[in-house]
Amino acid sequence: MAVLRISEEHRTISGRTEVAKYLETMAIDYDVWKPSHPLSSSASQEEILEAYSTEIEKLKAAGGYVTADVINVNPQTPNLDAMLAKFSREHWHDEDEVRFVVQGRGLFHVNPKTSPVVGIEVEPGDLIRVPRGTLHWFDLCSDKQIRCIRLFQDPGGWTPWYTDSGVDEKFEPVCFGRSFVA
Numbered sequence: 001m002a003v004l005r006i007s008e009e010h011r012t013i014s015g016r017t018e019v020a021k022y023l024e025t026m027a028i029d030y031d032v033w034k035p036s037h038p039l040s041s042s043a044s045q046e047e048i049l050e051a052y053s054t055e056i057e058k059l060k061a062a063g064g065y066v067t068a069d070v071i072n073v074n075p076q077t078p079n080l081d082a083m084l085a086k087f088s089r090e091h092w093h094d095e096d097e098v099r100f101v102v103q104g105r106g107l108f109h110v111n112p113k114t115s116p117v118v119g120i121e122v123e124p125g126d127l128i129r130v131p132r133g134t135l136h137w138f139d140l141c142s143d144k145q146i147r148c149i150r151l152f153q154d155p156g157g158w159t160p161w162y163t164d165s166g167v168d169e170k171f172e173p174v175c176f177g178r179s180f181v182a
């Protein structure tokens with residue numbers, strides 16, 4: 001289950017309802033999905049998409065998403081650091097960023113401008129929809145591993161527009177959820 005950290009206010013928020021309620025104030029949708037049947041850790045992209053097909057089709061119809069795929073990032077991914085550097089600077093997209101975590105963990109930061117920057121640590125079962133135009137950045141946790149379903153409105157895929165604000169440098173790219181929950 002996702003955990004939120006609002007550094008500026010020294011606040012941490014956990015619990016499905018509380019997390020969803022806080023994210024709603026910045027128009028971010030949060031949900032928790034369960035697979036239609038158990039998935040092994042070596043499940044293929046097709047098996048993963050099939051296990052969540054009901055939720056994916058619902059979301060596609062509601063949000064105008066036309067494609068869904070599965071991205072797999074781990075320490076063996078070629079040019080991992082260069083890839084992560086693209087995610088970890090503040091940016092926005094002309095379409096929604098929709099991610100469902102199948103395996104691993106990651107840390108979004110969202111800068112809503114009218115309220116403090118919030119860190120959102122996501123783990124398996126978490127669906128997050130960051131609306132187009134929202135300023136954000138993303139880091140992996142220390143094990144550098146995540147497997148996510150992505151939904152796109154633009155079949156051309158992921159195009160970031162960087163702000164070069166440097167805001168991202170003020171926030172530690174360190175996951176906190178597990179230590180908090182423990």
Ligand SMILES: [Fe+2]
Nearest residue numbers: 093097136160
């Ligand atoms: Fe992004």
